[in-house]
Amino acid sequence: MLLNIEHVKKSFAETEVLRDISLHVEEGEFVALLGPSGSGKSTIFNLIGGIMEPDDGAITLNHKVIHGKRGLIGYMPQQPSLFPWRTVLENIVLVQELTGKPNRQEAKEWLEKVGLQEFENAYPIELSGGMKQRVAFIRAMLSKQNLLCLDEPFSALDEFTRISMQKWLLSVWETNRKSILFVTHSIEEALFLADRIYILTKRPTMVKEEVIVPFARPRDESLLNTEPFFHLKQKIFKQLKDELDEGL
Ligand SMILES: Nc1ncnc2c1ncn2[C@@H]1O[C@H](COP(=O)(O)OP(=O)(O)OP(=O)(O)O)[C@@H](O)[C@H]1O
Ligand SMILES: [Mg+2]
Known part of the structure:
Protein backbone atom coordinates (compact mmCIF):
# COMPACT_ATOMS: atom_id res chain seq x y z
CA MET A 1 0.00 0.00 0.00
CA GLY A 74 3.25 15.66 -6.48
CA TYR A 75 0.61 18.14 -5.41
CA MET A 76 -1.70 20.29 -7.45
CA PRO A 77 -3.63 22.55 -5.09
CA GLN A 78 -7.16 23.73 -5.84
CA GLN A 79 -5.82 27.24 -6.51
CA PRO A 80 -3.00 26.88 -9.06
CA SER A 81 -0.61 29.03 -6.93
CA LEU A 82 1.86 30.04 -9.60
CA PHE A 83 4.57 32.54 -8.75
CA PRO A 84 3.64 35.75 -10.56
CA TRP A 85 7.23 36.82 -11.07
CA ARG A 86 8.19 33.61 -12.87
CA THR A 87 7.30 32.70 -16.44
CA VAL A 88 5.17 29.63 -17.23
CA LEU A 89 8.25 27.56 -18.01
CA GLU A 90 10.10 28.71 -14.89
CA ASN A 91 7.04 27.92 -12.77
CA ILE A 92 6.94 24.40 -14.14
CA VAL A 93 10.57 23.60 -13.47
CA LEU A 94 10.44 25.13 -9.99
CA VAL A 95 9.88 21.86 -8.15
CA GLN A 96 12.72 20.25 -10.06
CA GLU A 97 14.97 23.16 -9.14
CA LEU A 98 14.26 22.43 -5.51
CA THR A 99 14.89 18.72 -5.78
CA GLY A 100 17.47 18.35 -8.53
CA LYS A 101 18.11 19.40 -12.06
CA PRO A 102 15.38 21.25 -13.97
CA ASN A 103 14.54 19.67 -17.30
CA ARG A 104 13.30 22.50 -19.48
CA GLN A 105 13.06 20.34 -22.58
CA GLU A 106 10.66 17.96 -20.86
CA ALA A 107 8.64 20.90 -19.53
CA LYS A 108 8.37 22.29 -23.07
CA GLU A 109 7.15 18.96 -24.41
CA TRP A 110 4.42 18.91 -21.80
CA LEU A 111 3.40 22.47 -22.58
CA GLU A 112 2.99 21.40 -26.17
CA LYS A 113 0.86 18.43 -25.16
CA VAL A 114 -1.59 20.69 -23.36
CA GLY A 115 -1.61 23.30 -26.11
CA LEU A 116 0.35 25.98 -24.27
CA GLN A 117 3.61 25.95 -26.21
CA GLU A 118 3.21 29.60 -27.14
CA PHE A 119 2.96 30.60 -23.49
CA GLU A 120 6.20 29.25 -22.11
CA ASN A 121 7.60 32.76 -21.64
CA ALA A 122 4.32 34.34 -20.52
CA TYR A 123 3.68 35.32 -16.91
CA PRO A 124 0.77 33.89 -14.90
CA ILE A 125 -1.15 37.19 -15.04
CA GLU A 126 -1.40 36.74 -18.81
CA LEU A 127 -3.11 33.33 -18.50
CA SER A 128 -6.77 32.41 -18.15
CA GLY A 129 -7.87 30.34 -15.13
CA GLY A 130 -7.94 27.16 -17.18
CA MET A 131 -4.46 27.81 -18.56
CA LYS A 132 -3.11 28.32 -15.04
CA GLN A 133 -4.66 25.02 -14.04
CA ARG A 134 -2.91 23.26 -16.90
CA VAL A 135 0.44 24.78 -15.90
CA ALA A 136 -0.03 23.75 -12.25
CA PHE A 137 -1.04 20.29 -13.47
CA ILE A 138 2.16 19.87 -15.50
CA ARG A 139 4.19 21.02 -12.53
CA ALA A 140 2.63 18.30 -10.39
CA MET A 141 3.13 15.69 -13.14
CA LEU A 142 6.82 16.53 -13.41
CA SER A 143 7.51 16.32 -9.70
CA LYS A 144 8.87 12.77 -10.05
CA GLN A 145 7.02 11.58 -6.97
N1 LIG B 1 -6.64 26.71 7.37
C1 LIG B 1 -7.92 26.68 7.77
N2 LIG B 1 -8.35 27.38 8.83
C2 LIG B 1 -9.62 27.34 9.24
N3 LIG B 1 -10.59 26.62 8.63
C3 LIG B 1 -10.24 25.92 7.56
C4 LIG B 1 -8.89 25.89 7.06
N4 LIG B 1 -8.84 25.09 5.97
C5 LIG B 1 -10.09 24.64 5.82
N5 LIG B 1 -10.94 25.12 6.75
C6 LIG B 1 -12.36 24.79 6.90
O1 LIG B 1 -12.48 23.39 6.77
C7 LIG B 1 -13.67 23.05 6.04
C8 LIG B 1 -13.30 22.17 4.88
O2 LIG B 1 -12.62 22.93 3.91
P1 LIG B 1 -12.00 22.28 2.60
O3 LIG B 1 -11.45 23.38 1.80
O4 LIG B 1 -11.11 21.18 2.98
O5 LIG B 1 -13.31 21.67 1.91
P2 LIG B 1 -13.48 21.00 0.46
O6 LIG B 1 -14.15 19.70 0.65
O7 LIG B 1 -12.18 21.00 -0.26
O8 LIG B 1 -14.50 22.01 -0.23
P3 LIG B 1 -14.64 22.39 -1.81
O9 LIG B 1 -15.31 21.22 -2.45
O10 LIG B 1 -15.54 23.59 -1.77
O11 LIG B 1 -13.28 22.69 -2.33
C9 LIG B 1 -14.35 24.36 5.69
O12 LIG B 1 -15.33 24.63 6.65
C10 LIG B 1 -13.22 25.37 5.80
O13 LIG B 1 -13.72 26.61 6.19
MG1 LIG C 1 -11.50 21.90 -1.94
Whole structure:
Protein backbone atom coordinates (compact mmCIF):
# COMPACT_ATOMS: atom_id res chain seq x y z
CA MET A 1 0.00 0.00 0.00
CA LEU A 2 1.46 3.35 -1.06
CA LEU A 3 -0.64 5.86 0.87
CA ASN A 4 -2.56 4.91 3.98
CA ILE A 5 -4.73 7.29 5.97
CA GLU A 6 -5.96 5.79 9.20
CA HIS A 7 -8.57 7.33 11.48
CA VAL A 8 -7.47 10.86 10.76
CA LYS A 9 -9.20 13.71 12.57
CA LYS A 10 -8.87 17.45 11.98
CA SER A 11 -10.66 20.44 13.48
CA PHE A 12 -10.16 24.18 13.00
CA ALA A 13 -10.95 25.98 16.26
CA GLU A 14 -14.60 25.10 16.98
CA THR A 15 -15.20 23.51 13.59
CA GLU A 16 -14.83 19.76 13.46
CA VAL A 17 -14.01 19.06 9.82
CA LEU A 18 -12.64 15.53 9.57
CA ARG A 19 -14.23 13.25 12.16
CA ASP A 20 -12.72 9.93 11.13
CA ILE A 21 -11.12 9.41 7.72
CA SER A 22 -9.54 6.14 6.66
CA LEU A 23 -8.60 5.59 3.04
CA HIS A 24 -5.74 4.22 1.02
CA VAL A 25 -4.16 4.30 -2.42
CA GLU A 26 -2.33 1.29 -3.81
CA GLU A 27 0.72 1.47 -6.03
CA GLY A 28 -0.40 2.46 -9.53
CA GLU A 29 -3.98 3.04 -8.50
CA PHE A 30 -6.27 5.90 -9.54
CA VAL A 31 -8.55 6.91 -6.69
CA ALA A 32 -11.15 9.69 -6.69
CA LEU A 33 -12.63 11.61 -3.76
CA LEU A 34 -16.19 12.86 -4.11
CA GLY A 35 -17.89 14.83 -1.38
CA PRO A 36 -19.93 17.90 -0.58
CA SER A 37 -18.30 21.33 -0.69
CA GLY A 38 -16.71 22.04 2.67
CA SER A 39 -16.44 18.37 3.63
CA GLY A 40 -12.65 18.68 3.92
CA LYS A 41 -11.28 17.25 0.66
CA SER A 42 -8.68 19.98 0.27
CA THR A 43 -7.92 19.62 3.98
CA ILE A 44 -7.13 15.93 3.39
CA PHE A 45 -4.71 16.99 0.65
CA ASN A 46 -3.12 19.62 2.87
CA LEU A 47 -2.57 16.89 5.46
CA ILE A 48 -1.03 14.50 2.92
CA GLY A 49 1.12 17.31 1.53
CA GLY A 50 2.42 18.15 5.01
CA ILE A 51 1.02 21.69 4.99
CA MET A 52 -1.04 20.78 8.07
CA GLU A 53 -0.84 17.99 10.62
CA PRO A 54 -3.68 15.72 11.75
CA ASP A 55 -5.08 16.09 15.28
CA ASP A 56 -5.24 12.33 15.55
CA GLY A 57 -4.71 9.23 13.40
CA ALA A 58 -1.87 8.48 11.01
CA ILE A 59 -0.88 9.17 7.42
CA THR A 60 1.79 6.94 5.96
CA LEU A 61 3.51 6.86 2.59
CA ASN A 62 5.36 3.63 1.90
CA HIS A 63 4.68 2.68 5.55
CA LYS A 64 6.43 5.79 6.89
CA VAL A 65 4.58 8.46 8.84
CA ILE A 66 4.69 11.72 6.85
CA HIS A 67 2.96 14.25 9.15
CA GLY A 68 4.22 17.76 8.43
CA LYS A 69 6.64 16.56 5.75
CA ARG A 70 6.52 18.43 2.47
CA GLY A 71 7.82 17.57 -0.96
CA LEU A 72 7.04 13.84 -0.83
CA ILE A 73 4.11 13.94 -3.22
CA GLY A 74 3.25 15.66 -6.48
CA TYR A 75 0.61 18.14 -5.41
CA MET A 76 -1.70 20.29 -7.45
CA PRO A 77 -3.63 22.55 -5.09
CA GLN A 78 -7.16 23.73 -5.84
CA GLN A 79 -5.82 27.24 -6.51
CA PRO A 80 -3.00 26.88 -9.06
CA SER A 81 -0.61 29.03 -6.93
CA LEU A 82 1.86 30.04 -9.60
CA PHE A 83 4.57 32.54 -8.75
CA PRO A 84 3.64 35.75 -10.56
CA TRP A 85 7.23 36.82 -11.07
CA ARG A 86 8.19 33.61 -12.87
CA THR A 87 7.30 32.70 -16.44
CA VAL A 88 5.17 29.63 -17.23
CA LEU A 89 8.25 27.56 -18.01
CA GLU A 90 10.10 28.71 -14.89
CA ASN A 91 7.04 27.92 -12.77
CA ILE A 92 6.94 24.40 -14.14
CA VAL A 93 10.57 23.60 -13.47
CA LEU A 94 10.44 25.13 -9.99
CA VAL A 95 9.88 21.86 -8.15
CA GLN A 96 12.72 20.25 -10.06
CA GLU A 97 14.97 23.16 -9.14
CA LEU A 98 14.26 22.43 -5.51
CA THR A 99 14.89 18.72 -5.78
CA GLY A 100 17.47 18.35 -8.53
CA LYS A 101 18.11 19.40 -12.06
CA PRO A 102 15.38 21.25 -13.97
CA ASN A 103 14.54 19.67 -17.30
CA ARG A 104 13.30 22.50 -19.48
CA GLN A 105 13.06 20.34 -22.58
CA GLU A 106 10.66 17.96 -20.86
CA ALA A 107 8.64 20.90 -19.53
CA LYS A 108 8.37 22.29 -23.07
CA GLU A 109 7.15 18.96 -24.41
CA TRP A 110 4.42 18.91 -21.80
CA LEU A 111 3.40 22.47 -22.58
CA GLU A 112 2.99 21.40 -26.17
CA LYS A 113 0.86 18.43 -25.16
CA VAL A 114 -1.59 20.69 -23.36
CA GLY A 115 -1.61 23.30 -26.11
CA LEU A 116 0.35 25.98 -24.27
CA GLN A 117 3.61 25.95 -26.21
CA GLU A 118 3.21 29.60 -27.14
CA PHE A 119 2.96 30.60 -23.49
CA GLU A 120 6.20 29.25 -22.11
CA ASN A 121 7.60 32.76 -21.64
CA ALA A 122 4.32 34.34 -20.52
CA TYR A 123 3.68 35.32 -16.91
CA PRO A 124 0.77 33.89 -14.90
CA ILE A 125 -1.15 37.19 -15.04
CA GLU A 126 -1.40 36.74 -18.81
CA LEU A 127 -3.11 33.33 -18.50
CA SER A 128 -6.77 32.41 -18.15
CA GLY A 129 -7.87 30.34 -15.13
CA GLY A 130 -7.94 27.16 -17.18
CA MET A 131 -4.46 27.81 -18.56
CA LYS A 132 -3.11 28.32 -15.04
CA GLN A 133 -4.66 25.02 -14.04
CA ARG A 134 -2.91 23.26 -16.90
CA VAL A 135 0.44 24.78 -15.90
CA ALA A 136 -0.03 23.75 -12.25
CA PHE A 137 -1.04 20.29 -13.47
CA ILE A 138 2.16 19.87 -15.50
CA ARG A 139 4.19 21.02 -12.53
CA ALA A 140 2.63 18.30 -10.39
CA MET A 141 3.13 15.69 -13.14
CA LEU A 142 6.82 16.53 -13.41
CA SER A 143 7.51 16.32 -9.70
CA LYS A 144 8.87 12.77 -10.05
CA GLN A 145 7.02 11.58 -6.97
CA ASN A 146 5.06 8.33 -7.08
CA LEU A 147 1.87 9.82 -5.70
CA LEU A 148 0.05 12.67 -7.40
CA CYS A 149 -2.63 14.51 -5.46
CA LEU A 150 -4.78 16.55 -7.82
CA ASP A 151 -7.39 18.86 -6.30
CA GLU A 152 -10.10 19.50 -8.90
CA PRO A 153 -7.48 19.88 -11.64
CA PHE A 154 -9.95 20.38 -14.47
CA SER A 155 -12.66 22.43 -12.77
CA ALA A 156 -11.83 25.67 -14.60
CA LEU A 157 -11.79 24.15 -18.08
CA ASP A 158 -14.52 24.28 -20.70
CA GLU A 159 -16.27 21.00 -21.52
CA PHE A 160 -14.16 20.17 -24.57
CA THR A 161 -10.80 21.02 -23.06
CA ARG A 162 -11.79 19.07 -19.96
CA ILE A 163 -12.66 15.93 -21.93
CA SER A 164 -9.43 16.15 -23.88
CA MET A 165 -7.41 16.67 -20.65
CA GLN A 166 -9.18 13.70 -19.04
CA LYS A 167 -8.37 11.45 -21.99
CA TRP A 168 -4.84 12.74 -22.05
CA LEU A 169 -4.43 12.15 -18.29
CA LEU A 170 -5.69 8.60 -18.75
CA SER A 171 -3.23 7.92 -21.53
CA VAL A 172 -0.34 9.35 -19.49
CA TRP A 173 -1.42 7.38 -16.45
CA GLU A 174 -1.80 4.17 -18.46
CA THR A 175 1.79 4.45 -19.61
CA ASN A 176 3.52 5.58 -16.40
CA ARG A 177 1.06 4.25 -13.78
CA LYS A 178 1.81 6.75 -11.06
CA SER A 179 -0.65 6.58 -8.20
CA ILE A 180 -3.23 9.32 -8.33
CA LEU A 181 -5.59 10.70 -5.71
CA PHE A 182 -8.00 13.02 -7.40
CA VAL A 183 -10.65 15.37 -6.02
CA THR A 184 -13.59 16.20 -8.25
CA HIS A 185 -17.19 17.37 -7.98
CA SER A 186 -18.08 15.53 -11.15
CA ILE A 187 -19.45 12.02 -10.66
CA GLU A 188 -18.95 11.39 -14.37
CA GLU A 189 -15.30 12.43 -14.19
CA ALA A 190 -14.69 10.18 -11.18
CA LEU A 191 -16.31 7.21 -12.92
CA PHE A 192 -14.50 7.81 -16.18
CA LEU A 193 -11.05 8.09 -14.58
CA ALA A 194 -10.86 6.16 -11.33
CA ASP A 195 -10.40 2.58 -10.16
CA ARG A 196 -12.09 3.38 -6.87
CA ILE A 197 -14.11 6.27 -5.51
CA TYR A 198 -14.48 7.34 -1.90
CA ILE A 199 -17.70 9.20 -1.22
CA LEU A 200 -17.48 11.48 1.80
CA THR A 201 -20.25 12.64 4.11
CA LYS A 202 -20.80 16.28 4.85
CA ARG A 203 -18.98 17.84 7.81
CA PRO A 204 -18.02 16.44 10.32
CA THR A 205 -16.72 14.13 7.66
CA MET A 206 -16.35 10.37 7.43
CA VAL A 207 -16.12 8.01 4.48
CA LYS A 208 -19.70 7.22 3.50
CA GLU A 209 -19.03 4.66 0.81
CA GLU A 210 -16.25 3.10 -1.22
CA VAL A 211 -17.20 2.36 -4.82
CA ILE A 212 -15.14 0.02 -6.96
CA VAL A 213 -15.38 1.18 -10.56
CA PRO A 214 -15.87 -1.92 -12.68
CA PHE A 215 -15.15 -0.54 -16.16
CA ALA A 216 -12.37 -2.11 -18.20
CA ARG A 217 -9.36 -0.12 -19.40
CA PRO A 218 -8.32 1.50 -21.61
CA ARG A 219 -11.48 3.61 -21.44
CA ASP A 220 -12.80 6.03 -24.01
CA GLU A 221 -15.73 8.41 -24.25
CA SER A 222 -18.09 5.73 -25.55
CA LEU A 223 -18.17 4.40 -21.98
CA LEU A 224 -20.11 7.51 -20.94
CA ASN A 225 -23.09 6.45 -23.02
CA THR A 226 -23.38 2.90 -21.75
CA GLU A 227 -26.12 1.59 -19.49
CA PRO A 228 -23.79 0.36 -16.68
CA PHE A 229 -22.07 3.75 -16.59
CA PHE A 230 -25.35 5.59 -16.39
CA HIS A 231 -26.65 3.22 -13.73
CA LEU A 232 -23.64 3.69 -11.46
CA LYS A 233 -23.73 7.43 -12.01
CA GLN A 234 -27.35 7.55 -10.85
CA LYS A 235 -26.56 5.44 -7.82
CA ILE A 236 -23.72 7.73 -6.70
CA PHE A 237 -25.80 10.80 -7.47
CA LYS A 238 -28.46 9.50 -5.11
CA GLN A 239 -25.94 8.81 -2.36
CA LEU A 240 -24.54 12.33 -2.58
CA LYS A 241 -28.00 13.84 -2.76
CA ASP A 242 -29.20 11.87 0.28
CA GLU A 243 -26.15 13.15 2.11
CA LEU A 244 -26.96 16.77 1.26
CA ASP A 245 -30.71 16.39 1.91
CA GLU A 246 -30.19 14.98 5.38
CA GLY A 247 -30.87 17.55 8.04
CA LEU A 248 -32.09 20.19 5.58
N1 LIG B 1 -6.64 26.71 7.37
C1 LIG B 1 -7.92 26.68 7.77
N2 LIG B 1 -8.35 27.38 8.83
C2 LIG B 1 -9.62 27.34 9.24
N3 LIG B 1 -10.59 26.62 8.63
C3 LIG B 1 -10.24 25.92 7.56
C4 LIG B 1 -8.89 25.89 7.06
N4 LIG B 1 -8.84 25.09 5.97
C5 LIG B 1 -10.09 24.64 5.82
N5 LIG B 1 -10.94 25.12 6.75
C6 LIG B 1 -12.36 24.79 6.90
O1 LIG B 1 -12.48 23.39 6.77
C7 LIG B 1 -13.67 23.05 6.04
C8 LIG B 1 -13.30 22.17 4.88
O2 LIG B 1 -12.62 22.93 3.91
P1 LIG B 1 -12.00 22.28 2.60
O3 LIG B 1 -11.45 23.38 1.80
O4 LIG B 1 -11.11 21.18 2.98
O5 LIG B 1 -13.31 21.67 1.91
P2 LIG B 1 -13.48 21.00 0.46
O6 LIG B 1 -14.15 19.70 0.65
O7 LIG B 1 -12.18 21.00 -0.26
O8 LIG B 1 -14.50 22.01 -0.23
P3 LIG B 1 -14.64 22.39 -1.81
O9 LIG B 1 -15.31 21.22 -2.45
O10 LIG B 1 -15.54 23.59 -1.77
O11 LIG B 1 -13.28 22.69 -2.33
C9 LIG B 1 -14.35 24.36 5.69
O12 LIG B 1 -15.33 24.63 6.65
C10 LIG B 1 -13.22 25.37 5.80
O13 LIG B 1 -13.72 26.61 6.19
MG1 LIG C 1 -11.50 21.90 -1.94
